[in-house]
Amino acid sequence: MREQGRIEPSRRRQRFTSVHLWCATGTSLAALIISVISFVILQQDPHVDVMLPAALRIAAGSNWIRVYLQPTLSTRQNTDSVDVVSTLKLKMNSTTPDSSAPHFIWDQTGKWEYDLKLDKLLYSPVSDPAPMVVGRNTPQGPVARFSANGWGIQPGRYEGVLEVHRVASSQVLLQHFCVYLSERDVTQMKDPRSGGKYATFRNDDPDSASAAYRGCYVREAGLRPEPDLTSEAHS
CATH class of the missing domain: 1.20.5 (Single alpha-helices involved in coiled-coils or other helix-helix interfaces)
Known part of the structure; x- marks a missing residue:
């Protein structure tokens, strides 16, 4: 026992x-x-998200156009890896039949500076276009100026697309948008007395356009073209 x-x-x-x-x-x-x-x-490759701003700005003359666009490039993935955006490209095509399209180049990167006296944001160039590192802790928001010469803007609706080219993937990220320009918009921008001023267009103002163009970038209601600090705006 x-x-x-x-x-x-x-x-x-x-x-x-x-x-x-x-x-x-x-x-x-x-x-x-x-x-x-x-x-x-x-260690996964980050998926780059592209978001367009609520406002873009356009300056134009009889045979040139400048588009100022500040996209946000970021990733929501919890990863330590980064991607490199090698370049940005812009395309805009008129919905009017037999219309030609401008050939844009990303010619410079700038910044917006607030002018207290004018109570406006003014553009100032900073650098040539350069690759950008996008990671979890390094979102990017470049103020990209796209220029096209030898082309005159006309009234109407334009279908645009921002192309984001990356190093980690050959797949180009596309962000589509539309812009509507009235006869008055084009006349004011082409007026030689405007001196290279740009006009602000927004896609979030329900009172600035008819329902036919809702969701497009349209001219801010009641605003005149704003000054562009760069003297080479039409060069």
């Missing part, structure tokens, strides 16, 4: 030791799996 009493606690200890060992092994394995999954996720 005494031997049986000594055997029972010994067996219980063995079972406890085995269960404890399996629990410890299972916990370690689960931790390893979680670590591997986390490592894989953090």
Whole structure:
């Protein structure tokens, strides 16, 4: 009887030791799996999100046009990897039949500076176009100026697309939008007395256009063209 009493606690200890060992092994394995999954996720290529602003600005003359656009380039993925945006391209096509399209180039990057006296944002050039690193902690918001010469803007609706070219993928990211210009808009921008001023167009003003152009960038109601600080705006 005494031997049986000594055997029972010994067996219980063995079972406890085995269960404890399996629990410890299972916990370690689960931790390893979680670590591997986390490592894989953090090493994934970031998916770059492209968002267009509520406002864009256009300056134009008889045979030239400038479009000022500040997209937001970011990623929502929880990853330590980064992507590089090599360049931005802009296309705008009129919906009017037999109309030609401007050939834009991204010719400079600038910034908006608030002028207290004029109570307006004024554009100032900063640098030539350059690649941009986009990561979880490094979103980008370049003020890109797109220029096209030898082309005169006409009234009507334009279908536009911003192309975002990346290093990590050959797939070009496309962000579509539309712009509507009235006869008055074009006349004011082409007026030689405007001196290269730009006009602001918004896509979030429900009172600035008819329902036919809702969602497009349209001229801010009641506003005149704003000054462009760059003297080479029409060069």
